Amino acid sequence: MSLAGSPSETIDPPPPPARGWPRERIVGTALLGLWTLLGLGIILFLIRSWDPDLFAKYAPFYLSGLGVTLALVAISSLIGAVLSIPIAYARMSKNPLLYGPAYAYVYFFRGTPLLAQTFLIYYGFGSFRPQLEAIGLWGFFREAWYCAILAFSLNTAAYQAEILRGAIESVPKGQWEGATSLGLSKLQTLYKVILPQALIVALRPYGNEIILMIKGSAIVAIITVYDLMGETRRAYSRTFDFQTYIWAALIYLSVVETLRHAIEWIERRITRHLKR
Amino acid sequence: MDVWTLISFGPDGWGDDIAYGVLVTASLALATLPLGLFVGFMVALAKRSPDKTLRLAGDIYTTIFRGLPELLTLFLVFYGAQIGIQQIVRVFDPGASIEVNSFVAGMVALGAVFSSYASEVFLSAFRAIPKGQYEGGYSIGLSKGQTMRLVVLPQLIKIALPGLSNLWLILLKDTALVSVIGLADILRQSSIAARVTKEAFLFFGLACLIYLVLAIISSVGIGAIERAVGKADIQR
Amino acid sequence: MRIAMRIALAASTIALAIGSAQAQQLKLKIGTEGAYPPFNNLTSDGKLEGFDIDIARALCEEMKAECEFVTQDWDGIIPALQAGKFDAIIASMSITDERKKQVDFTNKYYNTPPAIAVPKNSDINGITKEDLAGKSVGVQGSTTHSNYSETTYTDSDVKLYPTAEEYKLDIINGRLDAVNDDIIVLQEWLATPEGECCKIAGAITPVETIHGPGAGIAIRKGEAELAEKFNTAIDAIRANGKYKEINDKYFDFDAYGS
Numbered sequence: 001m002s003l004a005g006s007p008s009e010t011i012d013p014p015p016p017p018a019r020g021w022p023r024e025r026i027v028g029t030a031l032l033g034l035w036t037l038l039g040l041g042i043i044l045f046l047i048r049s050w051d052p053d054l055f056a057k058y059a060p061f062y063l064s065g066l067g068v069t070l071a072l073v074a075i076s077s078l079i080g081a082v083l084s085i086p087i088a089y090a091r092m093s094k095n096p097l098l099y100g101p102a103y104a105y106v107y108f109f110r111g112t113p114l115l116a117q118t119f120l121i122y123y124g125f126g127s128f129r130p131q132l133e134a135i136g137l138w139g140f141f142r143e144a145w146y147c148a149i150l151a152f153s154l155n156t157a158a159y160q161a162e163i164l165r166g167a168i169e170s171v172p173k174g175q176w177e178g179a180t181s182l183g184l185s186k187l188q189t190l191y192k193v194i195l196p197q198a199l200i201v202a203l204r205p206y207g208n209e210i211i212l213m214i215k216g217s218a219i220v221a222i223i224t225v226y227d228l229m230g231e232t233r234r235a236y237s238r239t240f241d242f243q244t245y246i247w248a249a250l251i252y253l254s255v256v257e258t259l260r261h262a263i264e265w266i267e268r269r270i271t272r273h274l275k276r
Numbered sequence: 277m278d279v280w281t282l283i284s285f286g287p288d289g290w291g292d293d294i295a296y297g298v299l300v301t302a303s304l305a306l307a308t309l310p311l312g313l314f315v316g317f318m319v320a321l322a323k324r325s326p327d328k329t330l331r332l333a334g335d336i337y338t339t340i341f342r343g344l345p346e347l348l349t350l351f352l353v354f355y356g357a358q359i360g361i362q363q364i365v366r367v368f369d370p371g372a373s374i375e376v377n378s379f380v381a382g383m384v385a386l387g388a389v390f391s392s393y394a395s396e397v398f399l400s401a402f403r404a405i406p407k408g409q410y411e412g413g414y415s416i417g418l419s420k421g422q423t424m425r426l427v428v429l430p431q432l433i434k435i436a437l438p439g440l441s442n443l444w445l446i447l448l449k450d451t452a453l454v455s456v457i458g459l460a461d462i463l464r465q466s467s468i469a470a471r472v473t474k475e476a477f478l479f480f481g482l483a484c485l486i487y488l489v490l491a492i493i494s495s496v497g498i499g500a501i502e503r504a505v506g507k508a509d510i511q512r
Numbered sequence: 513m514r515i516a517m518r519i520a521l522a523a524s525t526i527a528l529a530i531g532s533a534q535a536q537q538l539k540l541k542i543g544t545e546g547a548y549p550p551f552n553n554l555t556s557d558g559k560l561e562g563f564d565i566d567i568a569r570a571l572c573e574e575m576k577a578e579c580e581f582v583t584q585d586w587d588g589i590i591p592a593l594q595a596g597k598f599d600a601i602i603a604s605m606s607i608t609d610e611r612k613k614q615v616d617f618t619n620k621y622y623n624t625p626p627a628i629a630v631p632k633n634s635d636i637n638g639i640t641k642e643d644l645a646g647k648s649v650g651v652q653g654s655t656t657h658s659n660y661s662e663t664t665y666t667d668s669d670v671k672l673y674p675t676a677e678e679y680k681l682d683i684i685n686g687r688l689d690a691v692n693d694d695i696i697v698l699q700e701w702l703a704t705p706e707g708e709c710c711k712i713a714g715a716i717t718p719v720e721t722i723h724g725p726g727a728g729i730a731i732r733k734g735e736a737e738l739a740e741k742f743n744t745a746i747d748a749i750r751a752n753g754k755y756k757e758i759n760d761k762y763f764d765f766d767a768y769g770s
Contacts, residue, residue, distance in 0.1 A: 028330030113452035124477035237654030
């Protein structure tokens with residue numbers, strides 16, 4: 001620092017934006033170069049191993065696998081959303097008989113791996129066939145597809161309950177008080193005042209939860225469901241060609257990216273009135 | 277055989293095998309954590325860099341590893357990367373073989389997933405720190421690195437802690453996926469026990485309980501860290 | 513600088529070559545699955561046993577090689593071989609044209625026919641496509657049996673499992689109406705208490721294009737020398753009675769086939 005200058009110069013001005021090739025740009029360009037190289041490598045690999053017969057044979061399987069993945073996620077998310085309402089209610093209740101079990105439920109499903117839960121339901125319940133037959137539930141547990149739906153619904157219900165609770169609690173208490181003073185009933189307040197505000201907060205976590213489900217659903221391939229990952233494994237088992245996995249990666253990436261952008265777009269739309 | 281014999285540590289029991297699995301799971305998660313934190317921090321720095329190329333490189337990283345199913349990432353790293361490395365090495369030395377074992381593959385794959393989420397946590401923590409903190413640091417003559425280390429980082433850690441604790445719990449659960457590439461973790465050991473003894477419910481239930489206990493231990497640990505960090509705040 | 517590195521690399525290559533020439537003892541890593549009794553499976557204390565394992569040990573002894581076993585899930589066993597996690601697969605892998613595109617095979621070391629097993633009270637009386645129409649058929653994925661089931665039983669619900677142990681669980685608890693696997697594997701299982709549920713519905717006539725000439729040892733492409741060593745060793749243990757000794761420990765007929 002120069003002492004000879006005028007007092008106003010004793011404080012360094014913020015550094016001017018770097019020009020030319022500072023270190024950051026060199027590192028950035030090098031990393032981008034690496035990504036480009038990787039991308040080109042993958043494209044080259046796909047072109048080199050391009051096989052129209054293979055494509056014609058397995059593309060329909062991949063499509064149906066993608067359909068199964070999306071159906072699984074959609075159905076489980078809806079069931080989970082319905083289940084999450086009473087759980088979130090119980091979780092916010094002050095009655096320990098409601099609060100306790102709801103807390104345990106959420107803790108169990110958020111604290112253990114989805115893969116372990118799926119195994120527990122598919123193989124674990126599978127070993128209780130006589131008991132399940134006695135109560136007429138075997139027909140349900142017999143199918144891997146239903147087991148997968150059950151495991152995923154129970155799992156996402158726990159996460160969605162927490163999202164819902166967090167969103168409702170994020171609405172200031174004054175909103176409740178204000179609505180009560182206007183003579184609205186508790187239910188009316190919830191539907192007309194609290195939920196519209198809470199859902200804006202919840203949109204992004206909900207979106208993330210659906211994305212996590214799409215990614216997590218890859219594990220159902222292990223219990224004989226032919227989702228996108230299952231079809232990929234099948235295609236791989238017939239061809240022993242690594243490109244089957246690359247295609248799966250590209251499909252998953254584009255689905256997740258599309259969804260992420262859609263959620264961001266919706267968020268921008270419904271928060272327009274909040275922009276200042 | 278009754279339940280207690282099955283989960284005992286004796287020759288007929290699976291207790292010792294599963295205990296080994298717990299060790300593998302815990303060490304994998306603990307080994308991944310520093311890697312994931314470091315890379316995540318670096319990616320966060322890249323993403324808030326004034327330089328466009330660096331930001332783009334960081335964004336590509338997060339997009340890829342947050343968009344791919346963890347299971348697929350694991351598979352791509354375990355087989356794909358290995359075949360790739362092998363081919364590069366073969367160019368120099370046709371006879372050589374480099375082995376990426378399943379532990380390292382699991383660490384890299386889980387670390388990549390962890391770091392891409394961690395970078396977002398760090399990034400939002402960076403945003404929560406007012407610009408004045410940097411300016412204050414510079415104005416008392418601290419260098420850029422010193423400001424980062426002495427002024428920004430301590431606050432950053434405190435802000436990022438809840439997000440990072442959450443990621444740790446997710447990491448702990450994601451380790452279950454390495455059972456698919458053959459690493460003898462809790463879930464794999466339980467699956468083998470379930471297959472051999474045909475007691476699927478017992479062993480998968482036990483596996484779930486062990487993960488739960490690990491989560492509870494983690495919560496206690498995280499609580500202690502949060503209190504310690506909070507205390508430092510009050511003392512100041 | 514660059515030249516220096518080249519020289520260093522070249523020197524290390526030579527050093528490696530000399531190193532391998534000096535080592536008298538051939539060191540091999542053998543990949544196997546460990547979930548396919550009686551060929552290769554884990555005992556209750558976690559040790560590998562079975563026909564494949566015994567044959568592998570005999571071959572290693574014959575080749576004077578020091579062998580180490582590595583277990584690997586079936587789905588990833590070929591990529592793992594290619595990736596160098598082990599040098600040979602001895603895991604009842606059938607020699608097929610599809611696999612030959614990825615790996616090289618030695619000659620077969622056994623050949624047994626496939627079969628279908630069904631629950632004892634099942635109404636399935638045969639093993640044709642019509643007999644199994646509308647039924648669920650379990651089979652281990654990425655195997656010749658899964659290829660056969662998926663191409664033959666097109667009117668059935670064919671389910672692929674990661675290991676043989678899992679389809680066994682599912683036929684016991686009734687999720688499956690039939691399973692398709694090697695007859696030896698099925699018979700071995702039917703003889704155990706868990707296998708009491710089921711019976712053999714019939715043996716499948718092997719289809720050469722699907723089932724191939726039998727089970728061989730898979731090695732990485734281009735390692736002809738290693739393949740030759742294995743072939744010589746297979747012939748040797750066939751000739752000196754070692755094969756028969758192992759064979760008789762498990763089977764009451766010659767598994768080598770005709």
